[in-house]
Amino acid sequence: MNHRASYRSSIVRREAVSRKAKRCGLLTTVCLAALTVAVPAGAAPSLSHISRDVAVVANRAYTHANRAHPDRYQDTFAIHELGSVVGAGVDNRATAVSAGCSPLRPCRSVALSFQIVTMAGADVHLNATNLGHAVNDHCTGCQTLAGAYQFIVSTPQPFSLSTRAKGQLDAIHRQLDDLRASQEPTSVIHDRADALAAEVLAVLNREAAAAPRGPAVSPRSSSEPVVTMHRHFDQLR
Structure with missing residues (x-):
């Protein structure tokens, strides 16, 4: 029997987002269309398209474990600094599949995707998707874990991550890569x-x-930077 533990997107903000009204809304039709057709599930691990006004970024982590390859692990760790935009479509997904392994030699499939996006603008129309999906296909006793983490930094004025911050993020990325060698259960x-x-x-x-502040252009726009984290896990064991 497979036991699923699914963790819906949880959100952590640096400060209350009551001032963040129009930063989330409908994206322009062209941006949504590009995001829908550009990267099919399990294809390229990263897609980025930035125009003058609209940005589309997507990241994927995908694993498929089976009898021939019973232990699979993949992670992605992407940083997208979009600058000033009017609209953005950001998509982050992790998919882990275990198929056809025997109870005596179960599969272990782990996919983790970390996506970091910075963007600037007074009233950015944002369409954000963050999903983890685990599948056990005739795989009794298999461990399958898919985790998606999405971090969105929204600021009124353009800014770039500091050299120090990028070094710290690189170190975290290396630690994420090191999990490939771990033989611990997926719960660990x-x-x-x-x-x-x-x-x-x-x-x-x-x-x-430390990011630059700016005057609020309208009562519904924020003059303060806002950091939002979306987290979604799907786990079978």
């Missing part, structure tokens, strides 16, 4: 990924605190 991998996500959030909060 889950906890370690959460701990690394907390480190990423701390780095981004420090960067946002």
Whole structure:
């Protein structure tokens, strides 16, 4: 019997987002269309398209474990600094599949995707998707874990991550890569990924605190930087 533990997107913000009204809304039709057709599930691990006004970025982590390859692991760790935009479509997905392994030699399939996006603008229309999906196909006793972490830094004025912050994020990325060699149960991998996500959030909060402020253009726009984290896990065991 497979036991599924699904963790819907949880959101952590550096500060209350009551001032963040129009930053989330409908994206332009062209941006949505590009995001829909550009990267089919499990294809290229990263897509980025930035025009003058609209940006589309997508990241994928995908694993498929089977009898021939019973232990699979993949992670992605992408940073997208979009600058000033009017609209943005940001898509982050992790998919892990275990198929056809025997109870005596079960599969272990782990996919983790970390996506960091910075954007600037008074009223950015944002369409954000963050999903983890685990599948056990005739795989009794298999461990299958998919985790997606999405971090969005929204600021009124353009800014770039500091050299120090990028070095810290690179170090976190290396720790994420090191999980490939771990033989721990997926529950432990889950906890370690959460701990690394907390480190990423701390780095981004420090960067946002130093980002330039700006006057609010309208009562519904924020003059303060806002950091949002989306987290979604799907786990079968």
